[in-house]
Amino acid sequence: MQIDFRLPSLGADMESATVTQWLKKPGEQIRRGETVAVIETDKGLIDIESFEDAVLETVVVQPGTKVPVGAVLAHFVVEAPSGASGPAVPATAMPAGAGAVPSPATPGPATPATHAASRLRMSPLARRRAQELGLALETLAERAGTEVIHVDDVERLAAESALSAAAPLPPGTAAAASVSDARVAMRIAIGNAMARAKREIPHYYLGHSVDFEPARAWLERHNAQVPVGERLIDGILIAKAVALAAARIEGFNGFFRDGRFESASAVNIGTAIAVRGGGLVAPALLDAARKDLQTLMREFSDLVARVRAGHMRSAEFAAATITVTSLGSDGVEELFPIINPPQVAIVGAGSVTERPWAHEGRVLARPVLTLALAADHRVTDGRAGSRFLRTISGLLARPESL
Amino acid sequence: MTLNRAPEPQDIRSRLLSLLSGIAPDIDPTTIDDQIQLRDQFDFDSMDTLHFMTAISEAFGIDIPEPDYPKLAALAGACRYVAGRVAA
Numbered sequence: 121m122q123i124d125f126r127l128p129s130l131g132a133d134m135e136s137a138t139v140t141q142w143l144k145k146p147g148e149q150i151r152r153g154e155t156v157a158v159i160e161t162d163k164g165l166i167d168i169e170s171f172e173d174a175v176l177e178t179v180v181v182q183p184g185t186k187v188p189v190g191a192v193l194a195h196f197v198v199e200a201p202s203g204a205s206g207p208a209v210p211a212t213a214m215p216a217g218a219g220a221v222p223s224p225a226t227p228g229p230a231t232p233a234t235h236a237a238s239r240l241r242m243s244p245l246a247r248r249r250a251q252e253l254g255l256a257l258e259t260l261a262e263r264a265g266t267e268v269i270h271v272d273d274v275e276r277l278a279a280e281s282a283l284s285a286a287a288p289l290p291p292g293t294a295a296a297a298s299v300s301d302a303r304v305a306m307r308i309a310i311g312n313a314m315a316r317a318k319r320e321i322p323h324y325y326l327g328h329s330v331d332f333e334p335a336r337a338w339l340e341r342h343n344a345q346v347p348v349g350e351r352l353i354d355g356i357l358i359a360k361a362v363a364l365a366a367a368r369i370e371g372f373n374g375f376f377r378d379g380r381f382e383s384a385s386a387v388n389i390g391t392a393i394a395v396r397g398g399g400l401v402a403p404a405l406l407d408a409a410r411k412d413l414q415t416l417m418r419e420f421s422d423l424v425a426r427v428r429a430g431h432m433r434s435a436e437f438a439a440a441t442i443t444v445t446s447l448g449s450d451g452v453e454e455l456f457p458i459i460n461p462p463q464v465a466i467v468g469a470g471s472v473t474e475r476p477w478a479h480e481g482r483v484l485a486r487p488v489l490t491l492a493l494a495a496d497h498r499v500t501d502g503r504a505g506s507r508f509l510r511t512i513s514g515l516l517a518r519p520e521s522l
Numbered sequence: 523m524t525l526n527r528a529p530e531p532q533d534i535r536s537r538l539l540s541l542l543s544g545i546a547p548d549i550d551p552t553t554i555d556d557q558i559q560l561r562d563q564f565d566f567d568s569m570d571t572l573h574f575m576t577a578i579s580e581a582f583g584i585d586i587p588e589p590d591y592p593k594l595a596a597l598a599g600a601c602r603y604v605a606g607r608v609a610a
């Protein structure tokens with residue numbers, strides 16, 4: 121049976137949105153609750169999910185098109201009730217590492233784009249990753265410069281896309297009157313994601329205080345030697361330390377999907393950035409464990425500038441494999457974060473605060489950073505979490521190693 | 523762009539306002555209270571502050587050492603600081 125997949129209303133005043141990305145292609149299986157497309161409102165990108173188990177038949181609204189609430193975005197075919205004839209659609213994707221390129225799971229109406237994509241020689245993992253990152257399959261081979269595309273090529277191309285300059289929106293595109301609608305939509309999107317996290321993820325929490333003096337001293341020395349534009353901030357050291365720890369200790373970097381944990385090869389640090397006037401977004405610093413502090417600073421600076429101006433990229437949202445959220449310089453000492461699904465861990469950094477600190481038998485006044493880890497008990501437990509936090513604090517104690 | 527002569531205080535203020543709009547396009551420059559710190563008034567975080575310092579440094583051709591940042595926390599202080607540095 122065919123049904124219409126319509127643009128949902130995400131707030132009483134929301135009138136329209138622009139489709140920015142399809143995460144599914146014609147012929148693909150969609151499970152209830154899975155994200156199908158990403159839409160953009162004035163201040164944020166929002167995933168929209170299917171309320172049915174279905175197969176995507178045709179895409180009606182192409183990316184870049186603005187449509188009113190209630191518009192038909194795509195046609196779905198809803199699976200017949202159990203017992204019906206016809207070949208069963210595999211519920212999960214092919215395991216990563218399978219050699220041959222699989223044929224499409226269902227014979228959907230192929231568009232030219234999917235034809236081109238199916239001729240690509242890609243591992244299923246690479247193909248899936250490319251779709252998650254919103255990369256156009258048909259241009260990948262050309263851009264990768266190789267005949268066979270592996271998941272590493274996909275990660276590299278995604279990182280390059282994120283680095284290339286954002287196409288600026290023409291001035292005046294964001295109408296002032298719709299800003300409050302966008303805030304409502306963002307609040308709803310945050311609410312949905314966090315309600316899902318609290319409902320589905322068995323969180324456990326660990327806290328650890330870190331002597332931030334070595335990091336502060338290192339930063340002050342570094343910043344005194346370089347021009348304003350090359351100076352670093354606390355948050356970059358913390359993000360890099362988390363990235364290195366996530367690369368070293370298994371179980372914190374990746375996604376929990378289809379009932380199991382999939383470890384990610386690159387560490388893409390989602391960085392929670394406040395949107396002035398309310399709400400927050402968490403775009404990713406791609407492959408953060410392998411980049412130096414200066415590069416990360418430049419990329420983070422660019423992310424913040426684009427969040428402020430409202431030019432975010434969906435790839436940066438789909439890509440985060442673990443998140444860091446910081447209160448910045450004027451907040452309280454500790455925050456207890458909520459995991460951003462389908463990720464399995466998030467690190468919360470309180471404001472660095474001067475506290476009494478015992479050091480070699482004496483009590484000193486030190487800048488202290490309190491870190492909190494929320495992690496998924498389906499994947500790890502407190503022992504692993506404890507090693508993870510201790511690794512981060514060990515790295516921050518030797519900032520020259522970051 | 524670097525200025526060749528000492529600018530008038532009003533010039534400095536209006537240039538700082540345009541730098542602020544570049545960093546935070548959502549701020550309405552007509553609502554700014556010059557005496558209140560930007561972080562309290564507009565929720566500036568450390569990255570916004572760094573962007574502002576970088577923009578000032580480039581626009582007026584002056585270096586701003588990190589320990590001086592607090593002197594530029596509000597618009598009035600930033601005007602005084604820039605006036606003092608470009609006159610020196």
